[in-house]
Structures are given as C-alpha cells and as structure tokens.
Amino acid sequence: MIFGDTIVALSSGRLPSGVAVIRVSGHQTRFVIETICEFVPDSRVASLQTLRRGKEILDRGLVLFFPTPHSFTGEDVAELQVHGGRATVSSILHEITRLPQVRLAEAGEFTRRAFMNGKLDLVQTEALADLINAETEAQRRLAQRNSDGAQSRLYAEWRNRLVNARALIEADIDFSDEGDVPGSVADRVWTDVAALSDQISAHIRGYSAAEIIQDGFHVVILGAPNAGKSSLLNALARRDAAIVTDEPGTTRDVLEVVLDINGLKVIVADTAGIRDGAGKVESIGIEKARARGRDADLVLKLEDLTDPHPVDTSWAAGEVVRIGTKLDLASASHKRPSGYDHCISTVTGEGMTSLVQTIGDIAELKIRDAGDILPSRLRHVELLQDALSHIGSALRDVHAPLEIRAEELRLATDRLGRITGAVDVEELLGVIFSQFCIGK
Numbered sequence: 268m269i270f271g272d273t274i275v276a277l278s279s280g281r282l283p284s285g286v287a288v289i290r291v292s293g294h295q296t297r298f299v300i301e302t303i304c305e306f307v308p309d310s311r312v313a314s315l316q317t318l319r320r321g322k323e324i325l326d327r328g329l330v331l332f333f334p335t336p337h338s339f340t341g342e343d344v345a346e347l348q349v350h351g352g353r354a355t356v357s358s359i360l361h362e363i364t365r366l367p368q369v370r371l372a373e374a375g376e377f378t379r380r381a382f383m384n385g386k387l388d389l390v391q392t393e394a395l396a397d398l399i400n401a402e403t404e405a406q407r408r409l410a411q412r413n414s415d416g417a418q419s420r421l422y423a424e425w426r427n428r429l430v431n432a433r434a435l436i437e438a439d440i441d442f443s444d445e446g447d448v449p450g451s452v453a454d455r456v457w458t459d460v461a462a463l464s465d466q467i468s469a470h471i472r473g474y475s476a477a478e479i480i481q482d483g484f485h486v487v488i489l490g491a492p493n494a495g496k497s498s499l500l501n502a503l504a505r506r507d508a509a510i511v512t513d514e515p516g517t518t519r520d521v522l523e524v525v526l527d528i529n530g531l532k533v534i535v536a537d538t539a540g541i542r543d544g545a546g547k548v549e550s551i552g553i554e555k556a557r558a559r560g561r562d563a564d565l566v567l568k569l570e571d572l573t574d575p576h577p578v579d580t581s582w583a584a585g586e587v588v589r590i591g592t593k594l595d596l597a598s599a600s601h602k603r604p605s606g607y608d609h610c611i612s613t614v615t616g617e618g619m620t621s622l623v624q625t626i627g628d629i630a631e632l633k634i635r636d637a638g639d640i641l642p643s644r645l646r647h648v649e650l651l652q653d654a655l656s657h658i659g660s661a662l663r664d665v666h667a668p669l670e671i672r673a674e675e676l677r678l679a680t681d682r683l684g685r686i687t688g689a690v691d692v693e694e695l696l697g698v699i700f701s702q703f704c705i706g707k
C-alpha cells in the first residue's frame with residue numbers, strides 16, 4: 268500500500284537522553300537521507316555519518332536504511348540514531364519535515380502502516396501497544412506472546428478446523444443428494460466441532476486471568492477503626508501513603524497503592540474503619556469500603572489483637588484472609604492468638620514477609636490455570652462468545668438441515684476472523700491505534 272506522505276517522529280523515549288532514534292517511513296525516505304546525510308548506506312547496515320543543514324553540521328550519528336518491503340512498516344524506512352538533546356532532535360526533525368511530502372507522524376502511525384502492509388495483524392498490533400505499556404513481568408509475558416503471533420496462530424488453527432468441518436459437511440450434503448452415503452463422516456466432524464467448542468470456552472474463561480494481569484489483582488483492607496489498616500498499607504507500599512493517627516476514624520476515603528508482587532500488579536486499597544454510629548463523612552467512607560470489599564479479589568480483614576472488634580465480611584465475593592495486628596503490643600496471653608491466618612506488626616515488621624507471600628500466592632493461583640495464550644481484550648471475548656454461540660447452534664440443532672448448520676459454522680469462522688482482522692476491520696482501526704504513542 269502506498270501512502271502519500273512520508274512520516275517522521277522521535278521513536279525513542281523522553282529527552283534529553285543518551286541517544287535518540289528518529290524514524291522515517293515512506294517513499295520520500297531515500298530523499299530525506301540524501302538531503303541531510305552524506306550517503307544512502309547499504310541496506311540494514313549502520314553507518315556513522317555527519318548530518319547537515321546545508322553546510323552547517325547538525326550532529327554526527329548512526330544512519331540505517333531499510334528498503335521496502337523488509338522494514339518494520341513495509342515501506343522504505345530510515346533510522347537516525349543521534350545525540351538525545353532536545354535542540355539536536357528538534358533541529359533534525361525540523362529539517363526533515365521541511366522536505367516536500369514529509370510530516371510528523373501521528374500516534375501509532377508507523378504501526379498502522381505496518382498493519383496495512385500486512386506486517387502485523389490486529390491482535391499483534393494490540394499486543395504491541397500492551398508490550399510498550401507493560402510494567403510488570405506478567406504483563407510483559409502476556410503481551411510478548413500475543414505480539415509474537417501465538418494468539419493469532421491459535422485462532423487461525425480454529426478457523427481451519429471450522430473450514431474443514433464445513434467442507435466435509437458440505438461434501439456430505441452433496442453425497443446425501445445421491446442418497447447413498449450415511450452420515451458417518453458428519454459424526455466425526457461434529458465430535459471435533461464439539462471439542463473445539465470446549466476449547467474456546469476454556470480460552471474465554473482465561474480472560475479473567477488476563478484482566479488480573481493487565482488491570483491488577485485487587486486487594487482491599489477492611490476492619491474496625493484503628494485496627495491498623497493504614498499502617499499496613501504504608502508498610503506494604505514502603506512509604507507514607509496514608510495518614511496514620513491513634514484517633515479512630517482517621518481514614519475516610521479509599522486510598523490505593525500499586526505494588527508489584529512476584530511480577531504481578533497488585534492494587535491494595537485502604538478503607539475507612541467499619542463501625543456503627545459514624546458521622547456523615549465517615550459513613551460515606553464506610554459504604555465505599557463495603558463496595559470495594561464486595562468486588563475485591565481478596566479481602567484482608569484486620570483485627571487489633573489488643574482490642575479485637577471483628578467486622579462482618581461474609582458478603583465479600585473474593586477470598587478473605589484474617590489478620591491480627593499490633594503483634595508487638597499483644598500481651599503474653601494474646602501471644603499465640605488463634606483464628607488468624609496471619610499476625611503482623613507494622614512496627615517490628617514481624618509477619619509482613621509471610622503476609623506478602625500469601626497475597627502473592629493467592630493472586631498467582633488465580634492466573635495459574637489459565638493457560639499460556641489468553642484473550643487480552645473484551646473485543647476478543649465478545650467475538651469468541653459470538654463464535655461459540657454459532658457453533659452451539661450448529662451442534663444443538665441436530666434436526667436442522669445441514670445447510671443451515673454449515674452456515675452457522677461459517678458465521679463462527681467469520682467471528683474468529685474478525686479478531687485478527689482477517690475479516691472486516693476498518694471501524695476498529697481508530698480505536699486500536701489511538702492507544703499508541705507518537706513514534707510507534
């Protein structure tokens with residue numbers, strides 16, 4: 268695909284930086300190199316050159332040329348690896364964009380061209396955005412695998428199976444016209460389609476793991492006022508994120524910190540202490556605490572060992588871990604308290620390592636069984652569910668004419684095709700590429 272404009276952008280990170288990578292893509296790329304560099308280097312080989320504006324030296328840097336189609340975008344691409352000073356980069360960008368039919372790239376425009384030229388499919392494109400935004404090891408791994416094409420290959424394999432099934436069923440339809448072939452081939456086909464249906468269901472269930480990996484595992488700290496909730500939040504965050512006082516009712520609003528536990532994003536929320544007879548502001552806080560607790564993946568239920576006021580958490584949907592606090596203050600008689608999963612002191616740090624370990628283990632357990640390849644967007648899940656319901660119709664309506672059942676399989680194939688963009692993508696492009704930064 269030929270685009271009118273040649274695009275240019277700073278593709279590396281924030282300035283100033285040691286080195287900055289300026290990327291150019293499009294049919295004017297050669298002309299850009301000829302104008303500001305000394306020579307067009309051999310394909311895909313770095314060359315050290317002086318960059319000039321007329322006679323004036325702008326910088327000395329590495330220049331690479333990737334002729335079409337063997338480049339990231341599939342177009343002619345150049346990379347200028349220059350000194351990462353703000354003025355250096357802006358003067359080079361200025362010189363390049365002065366040339367005819369060359370302009371600054373929009374966010375995600377390089378990747379959009381790569382997609383248009385068939386270098387990437389939709390799922391890989393989304394995963395590339397995720398890879399760039401990945402902050403934890405689990406996010407990186409998920410994005411890496413999907414950008415690598417593993418998810419796309421899985422869907423391609425499923426589409427193939429459906430296409431094969433349809434071919435055999437349609438063959439059966441033709442045969443049965445002649446009235447002499449029984450439905451034996453069809454029986455085998457339907458068994459495989461049923462197996463595929465189970466596989467797709469299992470894959471869809473994996474989305475909850477993808478959500479935990481991408482959005483974080485949600486932990487909510489609940490307990491009576493003064494139980495030590497904010498102190499625990501601060502100890503987990505290793506900083507003074509929340510205000511701590513000896514006055515009950517200090518925390519009124521929900522306060523979140525984001526942690527990385529064993530490579531997994533964990534969001535911990537501190538909440539207002541739950542009690543009856545609280546004033547207006549505090550009551551609103553308590554309502555928020557309950558709401559958060561209901562949706563949490565894990566509730567940490569805190570009780571002051573020296574003055575326990577257990578709160579009811581039977582309404583919580585996720586797992587509940589009971590924690591005794593202020594272990595350092597607990598008297599000898601309290602020293603071996605029972606009924607707690609963990610006892611901690613945020614003053615001495617006792618029990619903290621083991622508590623963090625437990626949070627990590629529970630989170631890990633939720634994603635462990637999900638398999639390697641996960642749907643990473645609601646978009647994927649919706650199309651997978653669509654595909655599944657068409658397959659379900661085909662399987663269920665055993666008395667329907669084979670033509671109709673085969674058509675259901677065709678619709679399922681189409682839905683799977685939409686996930687990778689093999690079918691009908693135009694309307695999605697804007698949404699997907701708006702997630703990118705400039706230079707990507």
Ligand SMILES: Nc1nc2c(c(=O)[nH]1)N(C=O)[C@@H](CNc1ccc(C(=O)N[C@@H](CCC(=O)O)C(=O)O)cc1)CN2
Pocket residue numbers: 288333336337338339346386
């Ligand atoms: N300097 C630099 N580093 C980078 C990138 C880049 O664009 N520039 N990338 C940008 O994301 C990533 C690497 N991704 C890339 C993907 C494809 C091609 C490429 O030239 N593909 C050609 C040739 C393939 C081959 O030789 O095997 C092609 O697909 O035809 C380059 C980088 C990360 N590192």
Ligand SMILES: Nc1nc2c(ncn2[C@@H]2O[C@H](COP(=O)(O)OP(=O)(O)OP(=O)(O)O)[C@@H](O)[C@H]2O)c(=O)[nH]1
Pocket residue numbers: 490491492493494495496497498499510511512513514515516517518519538539540541592593594595596611612613614615
């Ligand atoms: N000795 C000791 N004191 C603690 C410990 N944890 C908390 N405290 C003290 O207990 C009091 C209440 O702590 P907070 O963390 O503010 O309690 P909270 O549950 O957030 O209270 P509210 O926000 O009012 O619901 C403060 O004076 C803390 O210093 C602990 O492990 N050991």
Ligand SMILES: [Mg+2]
Pocket residue numbers: 496497498509510511517518537538540
């Ligand atoms: Mg508090």
